[in-house]
Amino acid sequence: MTQASLGESVVQKTVQAQQNNGVAASATHTQPLWLLAEVTYRCPLHCAFCYNPTDYDKHTQNELTTEQWLQALRDARKLGALQLGISGGEPLLRDDIEDIVVEAKKLGYYSNLITSGVGLTEKRIQAFKEGGLDHIQLSMHDITEEINNFITNTKTFELKKKVAAMIKNHGYPMVLNVVIHRYNIGHLREILDMAEALGADYIELANTQYYGWSLVNRSQLMPTKEQVDEAEAIANEFRANPNNKMKVFFVVPDYFSDRPKKCMNGWGEVFMIVTANGDVLPCHSARVLPNMTFPNVRDDGLAYAWQDSPAFNKYRGDAWMKEPCRSCSEKENDLGGCRCQAFLLSGDAEAADPVCSKSPHRHLIDQAIIDSRNPQAVAQPIVFRNDKNSKKILAGELDDRVKAFHAVP
Ligand code: SF4
Numbered sequence: 001m002t003q004a005s006l007g008e009s010v011v012q013k014t015v016q017a018q019q020n021n022g023v024a025a026s027a028t029h030t031q032p033l034w035l036l037a038e039v040t041y042r043c044p045l046h047c048a049f050c051y052n053p054t055d056y057d058k059h060t061q062n063e064l065t066t067e068q069w070l071q072a073l074r075d076a077r078k079l080g081a082l083q084l085g086i087s088g089g090e091p092l093l094r095d096d097i098e099d100i101v102v103e104a105k106k107l108g109y110y111s112n113l114i115t116s117g118v119g120l121t122e123k124r125i126q127a128f129k130e131g132g133l134d135h136i137q138l139s140m141h142d143i144t145e146e147i148n149n150f151i152t153n154t155k156t157f158e159l160k161k162k163v164a165a166m167i168k169n170h171g172y173p174m175v176l177n178v179v180i181h182r183y184n185i186g187h188l189r190e191i192l193d194m195a196e197a198l199g200a201d202y203i204e205l206a207n208t209q210y211y212g213w214s215l216v217n218r219s220q221l222m223p224t225k226e227q228v229d230e231a232e233a234i235a236n237e238f239r240a241n242p243n244n245k246m247k248v249f250f251v252v253p254d255y256f257s258d259r260p261k262k263c264m265n266g267w268g269e270v271f272m273i274v275t276a277n278g279d280v281l282p283c284h285s286a287r288v289l290p291n292m293t294f295p296n297v298r299d300d301g302l303a304y305a306w307q308d309s310p311a312f313n314k315y316r317g318d319a320w321m322k323e324p325c326r327s328c329s330e331k332e333n334d335l336g337g338c339r340c341q342a343f344l345l346s347g348d349a350e351a352a353d354p355v356c357s358k359s360p361h362r363h364l365i366d367q368a369i370i371d372s373r374n375p376q377a378v379a380q381p382i383v384f385r386n387d388k389n390s391k392k393i394l395a396g397e398l399d400d401r402v403k404a405f406h407a408v409p
């Protein structure tokens with residue numbers, strides 16, 4: 001799944017979820033509003049931009065059981081979680097999503113299935129509807145079969161269109177997520193037309209964020225600044241046309257900004273992620289950070305994880321900051337940006353996010369922007385997200401490639 005699908009828009013959706021469930025909007029950092037259940041790392045697709053960890057292969061053998069997931073849902077609800085994202089990998093590779101949906105409904109969650117569409121059948125969608133699933137978010141990749149199949153390393157183009165129709169036929173709002181990268185950014189107008197033709201109510205144009213596999217493939221995926229500017233103008237033009245009813249969410253890529261994003265809306269503020277093997281994380285990538293131990297639902301309760309674990313408390317607030325963030329007048333706006341991006345690019349998890357123009361590491365981002373114009377860098381082969389490549393990364397066989405993009409000492 002895509003990281004941007006859990007960005008700013010989620011906060012808006014959470015407010016909606018609160019209203020739908022009749023729960024007062026009393027969000028504080030003492031309450032995880034969002035529980036993201038990454039129920040499996042298995043996936044039939046092999047997306048070049050996947051945000052799953054590049055070493056996911058080591059987490060595929062010890063997935064939580066159905067009962068462990070149901071207990072996690074109950075425990076998170078007690079802590080105040082309102083919105084449940086069921087994600088992966090491809091969640092539909094598990095045959096207990098129906099049970100998870102029923103439990104989520106019983107507990108009063110607003111539930112959202114985040115899927116590639118592979119494995120969604122009439123029988124399953126019927127069961128989800130009856131079980132009370134509120135929302136399905138389908139990933140699409142391009143208007144052309146060629147790019148869809150290339151970037152996912154599968155043949156899924158026709159299937160996705162059929163699944164989109166199925167979702168619509170069952171009365172769900174049609175919510176599409178399209179990760180934007182250099183292979184499809186030139187097709188934005190046509191992608192919007194396609195989404196309208198499919199009856200989409202909402203489209204999230206999620207510019208690739210560079211973590212996990214997308215960082216390894218950054219040179220191949222990153223568009224130029226001109227392409228991003230043009231894409232944003234097209235999105236704005238579409239929004240400005242009163243005849244267009246479909247809502248467009250364009251997630252601006254942080255590399256082309258001079259301030260970082262307030263990552264996950266603040267570390268340990270609203271998001272709690274339980275991974276396939278039960279690790280409890282404040283953000284998807286957090287396990288890349290050094291010298292940190294994350295709680296696991298097999299050993300620790302979610303209340304301990306959220307309230308008391310050293311991992312969730314480590315980057316809450318601003319006491320951990322060093323300069324230039326510590327004395328920065330803007331620190332409330334972004335809380336210093338993303339800890340994982342700071343570590344992956346600079347080797348220092350407590351540094352200002354290198355996206356910031358005040359960061360001493362901003363040159364790393366500027367170099368990536370320069371590289372996006374370099375045909376030699378762009379022409380390197382893509383490392384697709386698959387078990388074989390994950391095993392290779394774990395064995396250190398792709399170290400040269402990985403280290404070139406993870407500027408870790
Ligand atoms: S490979 Fe693609 S579909 Fe599968 S989890 Fe990653 S981004 Fe999602």
Ligand code: SF4
Pocket residue numbers: 259260324325326328329330331332334335336337352353356357358359
């Ligand atoms: S210096 Fe730090 S706190 Fe200030 S704007 Fe940059 S990242 Fe944010």
